[in-house]
Amino acid sequence: MSAPAPLSASSLPPLSALAQAAAAELSSLFPGRVSVADEDRLSYARDMWPKAILWIRQGKIPPPPDVVVWPDGEEEVQKVVQLARRHKLPVIPFGAGSGVCGGVTAVRGGISLDLKRLEKVEPVDGERFTVDADAGVMGEVLERRLNAQGYSLGHFPSSIFMSTLGGWLAARSAGQLSTRYGKIEDMVCSLRAVTGRGDVVQTPERPHGGPDLAELLMGSEGTLCVFTRARLRVQPAPEHRAFRAFRYRSVGAGVEAIRRVLRDGLRPAVVRLYDPFDTALVARKKPHQGGRTSPSARGLVQSELVPFLTRLVAPRVFGNPKLVNRAADLFRSCILILMFEGETRRALQEEGQARELCLKAGGADLGEEPAQEWYRTRYDVSYRMSPVVDDGMVADTFEVAATWDRVLDVYDRVRAAVAPLAFTMCHFSHAYVEGCSLYFSFAAASPGGDRALETRYDELWKTCLSAAMAAGATVSHHHGIGLLKARALAEQLGDARRMVQGLKRALDPDGIMNPGKLLP
């Protein structure tokens, strides 16, 4: 792969007169907390969307904001939105930039609103099991503060060290323990947000009249409002964790085991079934070797899969993923990891009952160690994408959800559709009584340089989204929409996009909130 095109901050588009006036006004309101510096504009121009790396390598800068502002509280957020509305300038809420769908790219410039100074966490209400927290608090900080009081949120996304509460709400985040505790929307009692009209809304707690406003705001990815605060359900810190792993002869057998466990009323905190090639990589790891990769996490593709495949096949061959996928089909067995937590007796009882069900479903008991090893390394995720692209490849992940009757069809159809374009593997997690999430990881190469790789990347996404939707899956389970899946969301909604457009008209009548995302 050729060296990337040179990129300098001076390549950034200049500020318009309108943006300059807004920046001056913001600087007088919030001295020292406003920047138009090129370095800051460049930093806030993208999240972890791999396509942005491909752009940068070609000398294309992701559209940057004109101004970056660090407000100190809800009132200041409101002032910024009101000012933006007056100037008709876009507002792009920014948490910690861990999104993977281009949700913060400033397609029409505007004001990037970094919320990390909104970081207050109130003491836990131990009677109601709630905590009030500001939207800018980092996930790991929130969890640590809860732990210090004997509680847990139960929300552990892989990005916990580089994502905020507001980002979780904006994208309907899911954590690794979601099977027991739910996704972030299941933890919200009420929300506060500044809408695109510049007013503050507080969603009511139950009982309330009318539809659930919080459900209409969550997942809006900054296109309706800026989240400022939330009241969240917390859990007593678990007394005990019980681990177990099983081996299955096929993906279908493993999925059936999970379904039976969930339909029986058991609630493991962690459920992860790795498809055969994913399992082969997991099995390749030796416990306690200081490995830093959690299976199927973004980092796996970059730090293990890529070197592994590079050693396995010549780069030219790797450009033909059909071959690699066919090789992967030689692997057959799958590993299922379960973890139960909570009160000791209940966790042990549930683990025992799940073991019976899993054995009946044809599983071989692998003991506790594989699950414990997963737990120990669950955050060992690498975000270093550039070296992968330097090798002439691009890696990404794709997560959808479907009901049990469709899960295997989604798996087969996506793999078949993607096979000519990329190497792919999958794990099944975030299990519910009615279905689960499928998390595909793929790696693609193209011998034609960066532009060809970008074309391959776009083709890949179009193909996998189309295949998943044709099989009945939803377009995203927890990564969100951003720029990447906006067209697919419109397709999924069909005529119903008028409802979301009506919501947008009501809460953001001037269309200033994060334009171009979700439903452009």
Place this chain on the structure above:
Amino acid sequence: MSDLHEQLRDSLGPRYALKDGAARCAPRSERELLLVLKLVRDHGAKLGRPGPDGAPPVALSRRALQLLGPWEDASGTVVAEAGATLDEIDRAAAARQLAVGPISPRAFTLELADFLEGPYGGLRSVPGGRLEPLSLALTAVMPDGLYAASRPAPRHAAGPSLDAFFLGAGGRMGLLLRAQLRLVPLATASRLNTFSLPSPATFVAAVRRGLLGGACMERLRVESRKGRVLMEAKFGGSQTAVDRDLAVLGTQILNQGGRLSEDHLRRPEPPADQPPPLEREVRWEAVARALEQGGSAALYRLSVDGAVAEGQVEGRDLSAEAPWSPALEAVAAAIDPSASLGGPP
């Protein structure tokens, strides 16, 4: 008679009836329902509201839409039309070893659309002390007559919840036609246990902690007894689930200074041959207050925040609509500018 009413009568025949100052339209198909909506819209009328010329309001019944199916046994779901009652759905589900799950007696008497769109918001309890819509996916007709259909998936990150426009909205942002429902395995075992707790506060603490710990109860009945709280818990599910749930709740009750009791509650069970009594959505603080004042209640649809109560507990009347927030009113106005579906309450 106004043009609108004449056209409705001509289109629906016997399924149009003028009674007690309101016109009741009972379409027998989705096509007829869409026609009613079109006529209402074309005449600038508003569903459920008197016409500008003093014409009687048009009330819509979806009772004739009550087909069930297809059933998806692996996922435990069924598609049900809007007019089927929860009780009918539950009885049909039982034949497949499935059930609607923990909702309240009055909710079982409602038509599906009324349960989903009305004050109950379509919610039922799920393990962990949370509430979740009974529906996995919805199909509705929007104010402009086009269809909105959500995708059946247990969760998503595909923008705001499309279903949230309809759940609890009283049909004011769209009218539900059918829903794919999440069913639970039919209970094969049940158990009643009575406990005595030192105070209303310890009762609430034990129940909240039990729910967070994973215990599922179909119902609680509580009353004050000599300064203590007497609580009867009804568990249902598989035998192992019932045992697990009893163990979790029992542990929390012991931790709060409570114990098993052989006393019987004075509060009688509601007679089976009469309509279920009025229900309210209540918070636990209100339940504790009622008990402090010597009250009693039956509690259903339990969550860490509260319950649906029958008895002397203050809360939101679930037989009446409550006002909407200004933000919701603005959303409704943007989606149905002419308020043909009635506009916010």
